[in-house]
Amino acid sequence: MSRLELPYLFGSRTLLSLQEDAELVEPKDGKVHVLEHRPPWLLGGWRADPERFFPVRTPRPHDAPRGFQFDTAGRPLLIDTAGDSCLVPCTAQTCRRWVEAALAYATAVDAISAELVAAKHRARSVPRWRRFAAPLALRNWEKTRQRYERVMQEASEAYKPVRREIGQAMWIEKEKAGEHARQAHRRKAELAERPIWGWSMATNGQPTAYVFRHDVPAGDSSAPASPQMNPPVDLPGLRQALNDLKPVQLQWDSTAITETERELESVSFESWWRELFYEDYRTFTSPPPSRSSSRPPIGGTGTSGTGGFGGY
Incomplete structure (x- = not known):
């Protein structure tokens, strides 16, 4: 072999930099945070199925469970942009x-890799x-290469x-x-x-729509004593009705919002509405932060207040 025939060495991050000292790592609430790393061998680079290396560390506040999105069939798609990681019982x-x-x-691995690079x-x-x-x-290079393969295998x-x-x-x-994500999606x-949704219109001054749920008692002192009993509709039906009415002001019953969030189990009504309709439930015009829109946001209401409303 001549020096011109020396193989290319694939670079690899030092593995020791990924794993903290044993004295510094301990479970928190019975779990540890494990990262999945697939380091390439210096000789041969990325193999067909690179062997995994799992650095372990104490869970940190930002090691929260990652989110899921869903395809059209309702299957969860794990969103993970920072590499595979997981909190596991330990x-x-x-x-x-x-x-x-x-x-x-x-x-x-680090020792023999450094030796190979030096050779x-x-x-x-x-x-x-x-x-x-x-x-x-x-x-010496050939001997080191052979020792590298042996040490890596061992x-x-x-x-x-x-x-x-x-x-x-x-x-x-x-799994x-x-x-859990599939259950939440369902x-x-x-x-x-x-x-379960209903609404009533008040025409005193500016037209105002009061939104409530038929299956829970009204929770606002400002709610109409006898709200107009429109036939109950589902959420898309409610959105369409309000969009057709185009009230100047919109008021959501606080009990309806609270009960909905309880059934959603820690998911806010605001994020749920955004997920379904890509807009703010109080104004129907404010897009979510991740989407661009030419429509400027308009001031909205709280769960029991009033504010501007604009339909599409």
């Missing part, structure tokens, strides 16, 4: 075992006039039981999260289809 003893295994694997650098940088140094450097085999254990724990938690869809 005891203190298991946590320490996982971290120590990660540190042992990372130490071995290649020596083989390429020997001056031409040193006749015997270049062949020696190439032989480190991978030693780490395999923990890799499998963590991978299984992450898979279980993702739970997916099922719950929101079913609630939107229930014909």
Whole structure:
């Protein structure tokens, strides 16, 4: 082999920088935060199925569960832009075992990787006039390359039981999260289809629409004593009716909002309406932050106040 035939080395982030010291990592509320990293081997780069490395750390406030979106069939699509990670149940003893295994694997990989890079650098940088140094450097490179393959294989085999254990724990938690997201999606869809919404119009001064639910008592002192009993409609029907009426002011019954948010289980009415109709429920004109719109936002109401309303 000549120096011109030396293979390209694929770069890789130092694995030890991903894993904190064992003394610094501990479960919080019975869980640890696990990151999934797929480091390439320096020789061969990204393999068909790169072996996974799982740095473990103490959960932090921003390690919140990630969100789901859904396709047209209602299947959850996990939104994750920062790489795969998961909060998994873990005891203190298991946590320490996982971290120590990660540190042992990372130490071995980082050490042999640095040795391989140095051997290649020596083989390429020997001056031409040193006749015997270049062949020696190439032989040392070949020995280091063979040792690299052996050490990487041994480190991978030693780490395999923990890799499998963590991978299984992450898979279980993702399945739970997916099922929870599917249930939440069904719950929101079913609630939107229930014909429970009503409205009444007051013409004293500016036309005002008062929105309530037929299945819960009114909760506002300003609610009409005998609201106009329009036939109950589902949420899309309510939106269409209000859009057709185009009231100047819009008032939502506070009890209706509170009960809806209780049934949505920690999902706000505002975010639910935005998810369905891409607008602010108080004005029908304000787009969500992630969407661009040429319509300027108009001041709206609180759950029991009044404010400007503009239909499409």
